[in-house]
Amino acid sequence: MSRLLALLALLTLAACGGTPPVEEPPAVPATLPGYEAVTDEGFEIPAVSMEHLRNGQARTEVDYAGDEKPGSIVVDTFARRLYFILPDHRAIRYAIAVGREGLSFRGSGVIGRKEKWPSWTPTANMIRTRPDLYAEYAGGLPGGLINPLGARAMYLYRGGKDSYFRIHGTIDNASIGHATSAGCIRLFNQDAIDLFDRVEMGARVKVRSLEESIEMEGPYMQDAWGRAVPDTPENRAQLAADLLIVEQQEAEREAMLLEHPELADQMSESLEPPPGHS
Numbered sequence: 001m002s003r004l005l006a007l008l009a010l011l012t013l014a015a016c017g018g019t020p021p022v023e024e025p026p027a028v029p030a031t032l033p034g035y036e037a038v039t040d041e042g043f044e045i046p047a048v049s050m051e052h053l054r055n056g057q058a059r060t061e062v063d064y065a066g067d068e069k070p071g072s073i074v075v076d077t078f079a080r081r082l083y084f085i086l087p088d089h090r091a092i093r094y095a096i097a098v099g100r101e102g103l104s105f106r107g108s109g110v111i112g113r114k115e116k117w118p119s120w121t122p123t124a125n126m127i128r129t130r131p132d133l134y135a136e137y138a139g140g141l142p143g144g145l146i147n148p149l150g151a152r153a154m155y156l157y158r159g160g161k162d163s164y165f166r167i168h169g170t171i172d173n174a175s176i177g178h179a180t181s182a183g184c185i186r187l188f189n190q191d192a193i194d195l196f197d198r199v200e201m202g203a204r205v206k207v208r209s210l211e212e213s214i215e216m217e218g219p220y221m222q223d224a225w226g227r228a229v230p231d232t233p234e235n236r237a238q239l240a241a242d243l244l245i246v247e248q249q250e251a252e253r254e255a256m257l258l259e260h261p262e263l264a265d266q267m268s269e270s271l272e273p274p275p276g277h278s
Contacts (some may be wrong), residue, residue: 032058035190041117045189046187052173052188055227057095059191060231064091064214071196072204073111073167075185078213079220080177080228082167082185084198096174097186103154105165105184108206111199112157117143118168145171150222151189152196167205168192178226 035048035058064083068074074083074091077098083091120141122134141147150169155162166184169192170176176188187195208216219231224242229235 034059034194035188038190038193040151040189041192043117045145045151045152046171048188048190049172052176055177055229056093057177059092059094059194061086062091062093064089068206069204071200071208073199075167075205075207076213076217077185077207078210078228079217080179081217082187082195084195092194092198094187094191095176097170097172097178097180099180099184099186104161104209105157106209107206109156109158109163109165111154111201111203111205112160112162113155114147114196114199114201115143115153115155116196117151118147118149118153119143120147120149150192152185152192154196154199165207167195177228179222 026252027052031050032053036052037047038045038197064085066074066085067084068085069083070087072085074085075096076082080096080098082094082096084094085091120137120143121139124136127134127138143149148168149166149171150171153168156165156167157163164184168184168186169189170186171189172186173188175186180186202229213220221227221231221235221239223229223235224239224246
C-alpha cells in the first residue's frame with residue numbers, strides 16, 4: 001500500500017508541475033547601439049548588420065599610445081583603422097575600407113573642407129577607363145544613398161590645396177575592413193556622421209607609413225576575405241583553409257551572375273565569411 005501511495009503522490013506532483021518550460025536562446029541583436037537605421041537630412045540610412053560589426057569593426061573608445069594632439073585624426077591604411085584623438089591618451093577607433101586613392105597618400109595634411117551628403121564627380125581617368133560605369137556621371141552625381149561619398153565627406157588639404165584624399169561614408173557596409181578597387185578612406189555612414197561631428201576644420205590628419213603602422217599596431221596581413229588581421233601563426237594557418245571556402249563562394253557567385261546578370265549592380269565587390277565563421 002505504501003508503494004501505491006508513493007506512486008500516486010509522484011504522479012500528482014508531475015501533473016501539478018506540468019511540462020518544464022523550454023528556455024529560448026537569447027535573441028541575437030540586429031545591430032549595435034549607434035548603428036541603427038537613421039533618418040539624416042531627409043535620407044534613410046539603413047542599419048549596419050551585426051555581421052559587419054564583428055572582430056572590432058564597431059567604433060569604440062580605446063587607450064592610445066601615440067603623441068598626436070587631441071582633435072587630430074590618425075589613419076592607418078595597413079591595419080585599416082582610423083583614430084580620432086581624445087585627451088588623456090584615449091581615442092575613438094573606427095574601422096575603415098581603403099581604396100587605391102587612399103593608399104597613395106602618406107604624411108599629414110589638414111581638414112580643409114567638410115560636406116554633408118556631398119556631390120561626387122568621377123575623374124577623367126575613371127571615365128576614360130570605365131565609360132560603362134562612369135560616363136553618365138561626368139556632370140556630377142548629387143548627394144544621396146547611391147553616391148560613393150556617402151553621408152559625409154572630409155577633404156584633406158596640403159599646402160592650402162586639395163590633396164584629393166577623402167575620408168567619407170559608404171552605403172557598401174560589407175566593404176569596411178577591406179582594400180577596395182576605388183575610393184579613399186571609407187567608413188560606415190553612421191561612423192562618418194560621428195567623426196564629422198567631432199572633427200573641426202583645420203584639424204591635422206596623419207596617415208601612417210608602414211613602419212609607423214608596425215610600430216603602433218604590429219604587423220598585419222590579409223585574410224582570405226581581404227580583411228586586415230594581425231599577422232600571427234594562427235591566422236597564417238587559418239588562411240589556407242579559408243581560401244578553399246572563398247574559392248567555393250566565388251564559383252557560386254559566378255554561377256549566380258550567369259543565371260541572373262541583372263544582380264551584378266546589387267552585389268558587393270567584397271565576399272563575406274559564411275555565417276558562424278569569425
